[in-house]
Amino acid sequence: MKHREQLSKIRQRINQLSQERVTLETKLMRIGYLNPGALYWRYIECRKRGCQCQKDKKYRHGPYPYLTYVEEGRIKVRYVGKEELSIVEEGASRYVVFWRNMARIREINKLILKYLEGIRDIRIEEEKLRRKAINGNKKRDKRKSG
Numbered sequence: 001m002k003h004r005e006q007l008s009k010i011r012q013r014i015n016q017l018s019q020e021r022v023t024l025e026t027k028l029m030r031i032g033y034l035n036p037g038a039l040y041w042r043y044i045e046c047r048k049r050g051c052q053c054q055k056d057k058k059y060r061h062g063p064y065p066y067l068t069y070v071e072e073g074r075i076k077v078r079y080v081g082k083e084e085l086s087i088v089e090e091g092a093s094r095y096v097v098f099w100r101n102m103a104r105i106r107e108i109n110k111l112i113l114k115y116l117e118g119i120r121d122i123r124i125e126e127e128k129l130r131r132k133a134i135n136g137n138k139k140r141d142k143r144k145s146g
C-alpha cells in the first residue's frame, strides 16, 4: 500500500475513534448520578429465639438488598433501605456502565497513540525513500559529469 493511502486510512480510523470517545464522554457527563458498589440480594437468619430460620435454610428471611462497596481500601457491606432501593439500584447499574465506558475510553486512547506512532513510522519510511532518491540522483549526476 502506498504511504499516502496508509496515512489516510490511519487518519480516518483516528477520527472514528475520537468520535466514539466524544460520544462516550458525553454519555458520562450526562449520567446524572452514580452509586459506587454492587447491589445483591441475600437471605438471612434472624436472631429471634426459636425461629425456624435457624434450623433450616429454607426458612431464612428475605431476600433483602445489600450493597457491597469499597471504602478506604476495604470491602464493606450495608443493608439498603426501601426508601433508597430504587435510587441505589439505578446508580449501581449506571456505575457499571460508567466504568465500562471509562475502560473503552482508555482503550481508545491507547489505540490512537498506536496509530500516531504508525504515522511516525510512515514518516520515517518516507524520509528514508526521499534520501535514497536524492543520493541516487547525486550518484547519477556524478556519473554524468565525470
Ligand SMILES: [Zn+2]
Pocket: 045, 046, 047, 048, 051, 052, 053, 054, 060, 061
Ligand atoms: Zn428467623
